[in-house]
Amino acid sequence: MDPEARFRAIFNVAYPALGRYALYRGVSKADAEDLVGATLEVAWRRIDDIPADDPLPWLYAVARNLLMNMQRRNRRDAALIARLPAPEADPAHEGKSHDVDHEKVRAALNSLSEDDQELLKLVAWDGLAPSQVAVVLGVSAVATRTRLHRARRRLAARLELDDAAGIARCPDTNIRNPKTVEVTDV
Amino acid sequence: MSDASTKDALLLELAAARPPVPTQEFDVATAQAEALRQRIMAGDSVAIDPLIGDDLAPGRVRGQRQPRWIVGSALGIAVALFLVGFGVVPVLSEHGGVVPAGASSWKLVSEVGWHVQPSIGSDPSALDCPSTSTCYATGLSFPPPYTSAAPQPHVVIEVTHNGGATWHESPLPLGGVSIGSITCPLVNTCMLPGRTEGHGRAMGVMFTTTDGGDSWSSLPLPLTGGFIPLLSCASPLNCVSLNDANGPDGLGIRYMSSATNDGGHTWTSSPLPGTFRAYALQCSSSGRCIAGGYRPTAYRVSDPGTEGGSAAALYSSDDGRTWSPASVPPSGRILLYVSCSDSTHCVGISQTLGGPRHFASHLLDTDDGGKSWFTSSGAIPRLNLLTISCPSREVCWVGGNRAGDGGVGVVYSTNTGGKNWIVGQLPKDGGLLLGPVLGLSCSGRTHCLALANPSTSSIGRQILLSEDGTS
Numbered sequence: 001m002d003p004e005a006r007f008r009a010i011f012n013v014a015y016p017a018l019g020r021y022a023l024y025r026g027v028s029k030a031d032a033e034d035l036v037g038a039t040l041e042v043a044w045r046r047i048d049d050i051p052a053d054d055p056l057p058w059l060y061a062v063a064r065n066l067l068m069n070m071q072r073r074n075r076r077d078a079a080l081i082a083r084l085p086a087p088e089a090d091p092a093h094e095g096k097s098h099d100v101d102h103e104k105v106r107a108a109l110n111s112l113s114e115d116d117q118e119l120l121k122l123v124a125w126d127g128l129a130p131s132q133v134a135v136v137l138g139v140s141a142v143a144t145r146t147r148l149h150r151a152r153r154r155l156a157a158r159l160e161l162d163d164a165a166g167i168a169r170c171p172d173t174n175i176r177n178p179k180t181v182e183v184t185d186v
Numbered sequence: 187m188s189d190a191s192t193k194d195a196l197l198l199e200l201a202a203a204r205p206p207v208p209t210q211e212f213d214v215a216t217a218q219a220e221a222l223r224q225r226i227m228a229g230d231s232v233a234i235d236p237l238i239g240d241d242l243a244p245g246r247v248r249g250q251r252q253p254r255w256i257v258g259s260a261l262g263i264a265v266a267l268f269l270v271g272f273g274v275v276p277v278l279s280e281h282g283g284v285v286p287a288g289a290s291s292w293k294l295v296s297e298v299g300w301h302v303q304p305s306i307g308s309d310p311s312a313l314d315c316p317s318t319s320t321c322y323a324t325g326l327s328f329p330p331p332y333t334s335a336a337p338q339p340h341v342v343i344e345v346t347h348n349g350g351a352t353w354h355e356s357p358l359p360l361g362g363v364s365i366g367s368i369t370c371p372l373v374n375t376c377m378l379p380g381r382t383e384g385h386g387r388a389m390g391v392m393f394t395t396t397d398g399g400d401s402w403s404s405l406p407l408p409l410t411g412g413f414i415p416l417l418s419c420a421s422p423l424n425c426v427s428l429n430d431a432n433g434p435d436g437l438g439i440r441y442m443s444s445a446t447n448d449g450g451h452t453w454t455s456s457p458l459p460g461t462f463r464a465y466a467l468q469c470s471s472s473g474r475c476i477a478g479g480y481r482p483t484a485y486r487v488s489d490p491g492t493e494g495g496s497a498a499a500l501y502s503s504d505d506g507r508t509w510s511p512a513s514v515p516p517s518g519r520i521l522l523y524v525s526c527s528d529s530t531h532c533v534g535i536s537q538t539l540g541g542p543r544h545f546a547s548h549l550l551d552t553d554d555g556g557k558s559w560f561t562s563s564g565a566i567p568r569l570n571l572l573t574i575s576c577p578s579r580e581v582c583w584v585g586g587n588r589a590g591d592g593g594v595g596v597v598y599s600t601n602t603g604g605k606n607w608i609v610g611q612l613p614k615d616g617g618l619l620l621g622p623v624l625g626l627s628c629s630g631r632t633h634c635l636a637l638a639n640p641s642t643s644s645i646g647r648q649i650l651l652s653e654d655g656t657s
Contacts, residue, residue: 004227007223007226007227008223011214011219011223011226012214015212015214015219015222015223016212016213016214018212019211019212020207020211020212023205023207023211024204024205024207026205029211032211032212033218036212036222037222037226040222040223040226041226044226044227101199101203102202102203103203105199105200105202105203106203106205109200109203120197120200123197124197124198124200124201124204125200125201125204152196152197155196155200156196159196
């Protein structure tokens with residue numbers, strides 16, 4: 001397949017997948033567009049390097065690196081952005097009930113290490129198999145399975161401890177405060 | 187339930203807790219997707235610096251043959267750089283034309299253990315040199331180790347009286363204060379806006395030094411909102427401050443102007459016109475003041491990067507007591523930095539906010555004291571400009587980093603009032619390209635100091651550069 005046809009095929013698969021990848025990680029729509037564009041630009045330049053059988057994990061790895069760079073830049077620009085007012089509560093949404101169970105799970109996830117979070121998100125949110133996650137994270141498949149096993153156990157332990165301790169929520173955000181529960185490695 | 191099924195149930199629960207994302211987003215059938223694909227395949231960089239983007243790909247195979255166009259491009263760039271280095275070829279074009287080479291050349295002066303803040307305020311730079319020997323830098327000091335695990339940084343004012351060779355910290359009389367940009371009507375007389383939290387409420391404070399930073403006094407500064415006020419002092423007695431306040435209905439934001447003619451002992455306040463939000467302020471001794479910023483479509487707009495509004499400016503002819511809207515071309519969302527060479531001529535950086543692709547900067551000029559602004563005639567590449575210093579109508583310097591997420595520092599200068607812009611040749615630090623240039627203060631065509639990050643990953647240390655006069 002010539003490079004252009006191959007890129008078109010990759011683009012059609014990767015564009016929505018990378019968009020979801022970015023949005024699931026909480027970036028804005030504008031940043032998600034940039035991330036997708038930048039990732040696919042790298043893909044076009046490196047079309048010969050992309051695994052023919054399974055391009056998505058390779059692309060997720062690029063997106064992940066770009067996202068980390070973007071987050072570093074955003075921290076640098078924090079002083080700039082901090083001058084903008086925080087979004088005010090939308091009266092149309094005030095009073096609506098929150099999905100407490102989902103918040104509870106997300107709060108537990110957020111309390112894990114960044115490595116654990118990314119591992120679990122790649123599996124549960126992006127639908128990757130452990131062997132694909134291994135490509136994204138640049139580790140062996142065996143190591144990925146081991147880390148996934150441990151991360152799942154830590155998440156389960158966190159949820160159980162949270163249930164036992166009761167839900168301590170931040171007053172403003174209705175999000176569980178991760179500092180309220182300490183969990184040792186299991 | 188078996189252990190395995192428990193794990194599966196857990197992952198299912200986690201999958202169900204995935205944040206809600208509109209399913210129609212990133213539909214490959216949209217015109218937006220098609221435009222992106224065409225731009226990429228046409229070789230048009232869409233967001234990321236290409237030299238850095240390649241390093242982000244996984245599993246690079248050593249010795250693998252690169253596509254011929256990449257090899258050709260690299261060879262072409264190398265030849266071009268070689269020729270530029272010898273002044274053989276033009277380096278930047280104006281309206282697609284060419285200008286003679288003559289890039290400004292910079293050298294490393296020192297490494298400093300503090301970090302200027304990306305300032306927004308009356309001074310367009312976090313570095314202010316009211317003379318060739320005296321400079322003030324406002325920023326943060328990061329105790330070692332210089333990693334993300336470092337203790338909380340604290341505010342510092344650093345002063346040099348020997349052109350940057352040595353710096354000393356200038357202690358403020360109050361602790362726990364956040365500061366804005368410094369404004370220096372005289373070489374040894376400077377003012378600094380601050381905000382401090384005490385007794386459960388925030389207070390504004392204006393610090394003043396009259397001895398070149400050896401000591402500071404403080405007076406209350408009007409504060410009605412959540413941000414550090416902007417401050418510009420045309421003389422030791424005449425200062426103007428802009429600060430945010432609640433909108434007319436108690437929601438959103440509007441800005442207030444406060445003026446003093448007795449060095450900050452008394453202030454007169456009035457609201458700025460409409461929804462204008464101030465990001466830059468410059469006042470001159472003629473009584474003329476210019477405010478650059480953003481005019482949202484409503485007081486409650488929270489994100490200039492994605493919501494309605496456009497770059498805007500106001501001007502005052504009576505030391506900031508009354509303000510009128512200026513005419514500003516619709517380029518960019520925020521007139522973020524302004525540098526004035528005299529009471530009528532100023533250059534501003536208009537910028538959009540959002541992702542890397544949206545950090546495009548445009549230069550705007552005014553020749554009538556800020557009443558009307560025009561897009562600068564000379565073209566510069568797509569950059570994220572963070573600082574500007576215009577010592578005269580003809581000479582202007584801008585600094586920042588290349589567009590995209592590369593963060594590679596750049597400096598451009600003009601000696602022709604913005605008709606032609608010339609790229610500065612920045613040195614490397616330990617073989618690495620410098621990061622963004624955050625501070626720039628220039629007193630002429632060849633006398634400039636700049637503060638740059640040593641690399642995109644640096645924390646708490648910066649590199650001081652000087653233009654070496656060989657341009």
